[in-house]
Amino acid sequence: MWFVPQTPTFVNSVNVGVYGINQFDTLKSYFDMLDYHKDYAYLNEIGSFIPSSLQHINTALEHIINVGMIDPTKLFLDAGCGDGRIVALTGGVHGIPSIGIEYDPLIFQQAKQHLKQWSNSHIKIVCGDFEKDATYHKIGVHFEEIATIFNYINNVTTIATKIARQSPIGTCFLLYDSRAIAQSFSELRLIENITLSDESGVGYLHVYKKQENSHILRV
Numbered sequence: 145m146w147f148v149p150q151t152p153t154f155v156n157s158v159n160v161g162v163y164g165i166n167q168f169d170t171l172k173s174y175f176d177m178l179d180y181h182k183d184y185a186y187l188n189e190i191g192s193f194i195p196s197s198l199q200h201i202n203t204a205l206e207h208i209i210n211v212g213m214i215d216p217t218k219l220f221l222d223a224g225c226g227d228g229r230i231v232a233l234t235g236g237v238h239g240i241p242s243i244g245i246e247y248d249p250l251i252f253q254q255a256k257q258h259l260k261q262w263s264n265s266h267i268k269i270v271c272g273d274f275e276k277d278a279t280y281h282k283i284g285v286h287f288e289e290i291a292t293i294f295n296y297i298n299n300v301t302t303i304a305t306k307i308a309r310q311s312p313i314g315t316c317f318l319l320y321d322s323r324a325i326a327q328s329f330s331e332l333r334l335i336e337n338i339t340l341s342d343e344s345g346v347g348y349l350h351v352y353k354k355q356e357n358s359h360i361l362r363v
């Protein structure tokens with residue numbers, strides 16, 4: 145079933161600030177509290193909603209920004225943004241221009257609510273399918289202009305194939321996974337496999353870059 149994408153949500157309400165001291169801790173406490181009071185993981189029509197560990201993703205993000213693996217001035221996508229916590233982190237704490245796409249309208253509503261509190265002008269979210277170009281157009285974005293794409297184990301092959309087909313060389317794909325062994329994707333080269341471990345458990349961020357297609361002969 146196709147859900148008609150809703151009016152794009154440009155969240156521009158609360159000034160969380162960027163690069164602020166303790167912004168991350170405050171954000172994490174907010175989502176920790178939600179997770180404590182609610183069983184947040186569930187299956188839906190298109191996949192499964194399980195929130196990422198904000199601690200893991202923040203640690204990985206700081207590392208990949210510091211080593212220059214991603215450009216924080218360029219557009220970031222959370223493909224399947226769930227309740228909006230990753231775009232709140234990238235846009236609200238790190239100041240990266242960020243978009244989130246969520247298929248499930250109920251989870252999307254939750255993301256809207258959370259981002260009213262945690263967002264700033266760096267973030268746009270939309271309800272729709274991340275496979276379809278039309279979803280991006282609703283928020284005035286072309287898929288090809290997105291420099292960094294994040295996914296947490298939902299329709300991974302779909303988004304990896306879209307990157308392989310449409311994204312420019314050098315586009316970064318970040319796959320958060322509970323499995324240590326990284327999958328292989330056509331035209332995406334694994335450049336780093338980051339192990340993330342804390343009291344919440346162990347996770348892995350597999351970092352890929354779109355590479356030149358060696359099968360295409362250029363004349």
Ligand SMILES: C[S@@+](CC[C@H](N)C(=O)[O-])C[C@H]1O[C@@H](n2cnc3c(N)ncnc32)[C@H](O)[C@@H]1O
Nearest residue numbers: 191193194195196224225226247273274296298
């Ligand atoms: C594992 S959750 C991760 C949520 C969030 N990215 C995070 O890391 O906390 C994956 C989300 O992707 C959504 N999803 C799966 N396939 C999708 C698609 N084709 N288009 C948009 N959203 C999708 C699911 O509804 C689910 O909410």
